[in-house]
Amino acid sequence: MRQCERMAVYNKALDDLWARGLLYPCTCNRKDIAAAASAPQEGAPLHGPDGIIYPGTCRDKRRGTLRPKDIPLRLDMAAAGRFLTGSDQPNGKVGEFYEAGTGPNGETGTITFSLSELTDTIGDVVLSRRDMGTSYHLSVVLDDAEQGITHVVRGQDLFEATRIHVVLQVLLGLPTPQYLHHRLIRDDTGKRLAKRDDARAILKYRAEGASPADIRATVGL
Template sequence: MPPPVFRFAPSPNGYLHLGHAYSALLNADLARASGGRLLLRIEDIDRTRCRPQFEQAIYEDLFWLGVAWDGEVRRQSDHLELYRDAVTQLAARGLIYPAFESRAEIARLVAEKETVAPWPRDPDGAPHYPGIGKQLSAAQRAELIAAGVPYALRLDMTAAVELAGELNWQELGCGPAGEAGTIMARPEAWGDVIIARKETPTSYHLSVVIDDALQGVTEVVRGADLFWSTSVHRLLQHLLGLPAPVYRHHALLRDAEGRKLSKSTGSTGLRKLRAAGVTPAEIRTMVGLAAPV
């Protein structure tokens, strides 16, 4: 049986913090303990927020922490054509459609609907898509696209779930309520998620499942905030004929107020801690990891 393959996949849209350190070190520890491999992937599809200096800082911070990876770094921006091909596959099966409402228009539509009754929201608290994109004719869609109207390509969740049937995943960690073992996927809880945009031929959901499959990732170790996103990932894996890794979601590090750490939380930034004289060994202690054996 081949050794397991893990990955650490940060986005270069800010400097790494203690939460990233925990995830990177945990992946490295698990890879080392199992005789497996650790890959590094730079998830840089958001060209408006990703910056070269943040990518360089990722390499520097991981080197300082003692996290080594195997093989070349995979940068998502180098593989946009692969994601376009996957979008084409889904479109050929009638599973995606363009939606032309702006974020402001979507917010207005949701507000209108909620004057009558609560509008469904996804596990992250965002409202389901309320617009009419799915109802437009092919001619109407073509006319709007030809006019240069911005759009997002959304997954027809009802059609996709009907096609895929019941799905599950193997969870070696735990979810928000301690879920573990065989977890039933609930992709319908997310509504018609965005698969790509006019200016970006992919989304996080789409690119992550394609990259994991092409890189041979067998164990996805990541924060519990992405636990229910796995439902969408399992659906896309099924629709695209991709293998499913096992998942291990870990608890999130939080600040003194109980909030999830973010890249804007300067006090937990690795660069700031390193400048203050904190050592990599002390970082391990701060995130609750024992010294490697």
């Protein structure tokens, strides 16, 4: 699937969430968010799956019945949690997913999460960007459902984001796959290997004379 060919699907989902009062427009840039989250009364900024947890500056700026198309939209996580649980109880269970492997803190089996976990450790994530009209969180949930994905294998760095995806799956009436979050491969300093940091590919190790056995030992297999 190509996301650029599925904008109508994403727009339909955004219209649905907007009509239920679960989205709001946000005009903050990264500098604004960092400044607001670092204000003296806020204490040290808290970080979630998408970076600094949004402090809610624009949460009360929703106006009108028509969804704006030229401005980023955030999911009101507290409103979404109340919609799913039918209450304001912070410890009420909002969702769950099955972890077939082991999460970063040893989590395994059925993982449940509460309203307070969503608001305190994730916050109001962006679901529609100005330049794209969607976001990773929204598009991956809709595309997985359309393709009938039943099992998702990905790195532990996405473990916290899985709660966002489960919330969207339940809100949009989509099935929740089973997940397996594998441990990350890191360099000698403990930093995660990533293409964005020009991490070396296996081919480079092989070209330098490493054997398959050497590479398996390097990654701990």
